[in-house]
Amino acid sequence: MKIRGKAWIPTVILSIALIVSLIWGYNQYKLKNKYEISLSNQYQRLFYDVKKHVENVQIDLSKALLSNSRNQNVLMLSQIMSESNSAQDKLSQMPINHSDVGKTEKFLSQVADYSYYLIQTHLKGEELTSKQRETLFNLQGSSSNFNKELSEAQNKIAQSMENTTTAQLSKVEEANQSVLNTQLLNLEKEMGKSPELIYDGPFSEQNLGKKPVGLGTKKVTLKEAQKIATDFIGVKKVEEISTYENGKDISLVKIPSYTFNIVPENTSKDRAIYMGVSQKGGNVVWMSNPRAVSKVNISMKQAEQKAAAFLKEKGMENMEPNYSLKYDGVGIFNFAYKNDDVTIYSDLIKVNVALDNGEIVGYDANTYLMNHQERDIPEPKLTQAEAREKVKVDYDIDSVRLAIIPKGSREPLCYEFKGKYRGSDFIIYINAVTGDEEEILQIIKNENGTLTF
The missing domain is CATH 3.10.450 (Nuclear Transport Factor 2; Chain: A,)
Structure with a gap:
């Protein structure tokens, strides 16, 4: 009787083991899904957005080449300018070595500004010359190459996720980062073949070589930059920080920076924040937290107030909010520096605020750091x-x-x-x-x- 009384024990143990195994398996399944969703949010969404903008650029460039109407061309060129700026903005949010995509960012800037230049010639009553049409044709071809590279990069990351096993989860981010950088480097090679544009505009070749004037003079070490990055997020909020390898052309970019991958406290590595700190002056140049925003809970006005408070907290005084845009659950706010009663649009900072909880998810001080300085502002000669x-x-x-x-x-x-x-x-x-x-x-x-x- 005693023997039969204990016969249930192995059955119970096996049942418990089965339940534990099922729970473990389910958790692993959820973990894999979490990585898939996260990577989709961080990479796929940004890829899709950039690709969509450049597709529109390519289409509108084709239309502009066919059109003989100045009024129609002004409309097309305005759309090209807007789409190019949007593509550049999305590209800047990607967790990549920005020194490796300098030619691409330059290309997008030039497309936008060349479009603006042609708009001005149309408004003066001038038609497109054969040389200008040839330039538009070359830009259209370059934008086509841009789309092909982005499509290939997007497909490769998606394929790499399909074959991910539980044992490989810790290497998912590293593998996708490698694919991302490889494909964008291929894109850089294509952009390097694009002809130089010669015209009178703010992104013409003579002005692209401009040196930043708002960085300061002190050169900071990697260790010092890491502390600056940690302090920017908040020491208590940072669980882990690592450095991205700088691209081989880091010395050629406008603002050479140390780039960091920061894992916030109580979050997984798939929720990384990316940041660049200038090697000269130790300024935070950009920060991106490309998380998805599922629900809007706060107004744009509330988000603007949070952005203004954030800038003040970071020591950016006298910044005045100007224009804003709501995109994909995020409020994007432009702040210009104000000197007494003069608003200085050259000194611009962009702050992105998540509209679900008011978290700062993006910061771009490139324009500010390129231009901010003590100015000798003239007295108006006209009343x-x-x-x-x-x-x-x-x-x-x-x-x-x-x-x-x-x-x-x-x-x-x-x-x-x-x-x-x-x-x-x-x-x-x-x-x-x-x-x-x-x-x-x-x-x-x-x-x-x-x-x-």
């Missing part, structure tokens, strides 16, 4: 009333202020007239010294924010 006379008579003005705007190698001091013309919002910039009309921007407002063209 506000005299500048107003340079503006169309039936332009209804809402506000006026002084601003410095970037115009190639120049930074003219202007009166900024915001107002309406025939139901649409515009900004007109009149040079406060010469009285010249420097710029006209149209403001597009919708449920996603405010854009200027």
Whole structure:
């Protein structure tokens, strides 16, 4: 009887072992799914966005080549400029060695600015020349190559995830990072074949060689940069920090930086934050936390306040919010530096805020660090009333202020007239010294924010 009484013990032990095995297997399944979802959010989404923008660039370039209508071309070129800027913005958020994609970023900048240059020639009543059409044709071919490389990179990362086993999970991020860098390096080789553009614009060759003036002079070590990166996130919030290998062309980029992969406390390695700290001056140049935002819980106004508070906390004083955009659950805010009563658009910082919990998920100070310096701002030679006379008579003005705007190698001091013309919002910039009309921007407002063209 005693023997039969104990016969159930092996059965119970086997049952428990089976249950434990099932739980373990289920947890491994969930873990694998978590990695898949995370990598999809971090890489696939960014790839898809960049690719979609460049596809639109390619299509609109083809249309511009076929069109003989100046009005239609102005529309197409405006769209090309917007899509190129958006592609560059998404590319900057990828967790890559940015020294390895300098040619690509330069290409996107030039596409945007060349489009703007051609818009100005059309507005002056000029048609496209045969040389300009040839340049557009070359840009269209380069954008086609861009799309092919991005498609191949996206497919390879997706394929690598299909064959991932539990034992390989710890190497998933490393493997995908290798695929990512390899494919973008291939893209760089293609971009290197693109012809140089020669035209008068802020991204023309003579100005692309501009050196940053807002970094400071001290050279920082890797260890010092690592501490700066940790402090930026918050020492108590960082569980692990590692360094990305710098590209071989690191010395050629605008702002050579140390790049870091930061794992926040109480999160898995798939939720890494990426950051660049300048080798000169030890400034945080950019930060990206490419996590998905599933639900919007806060307003854009609340997000803007969080962005402003973040900048102040980081010691970035006198930063004024200007334009914003809501994209994929994230609020993107532009802040310009203000010197007394003059807004300086050359010194721009971009802050991205997640609209689910207000977390800062993106920071880009490239433009600020390239341009910020003590300036000898001239006194206006025109009064506000005299500048107003340079503006169309039936332009209804809402506000006026002084601003410095970037115009190639120049930074003219202007009166900024915001107002309406025939139901649409515009900004007109009149040079406060010469009285010249420097710029006209149209403001597009919708449920996603405010854009200027």
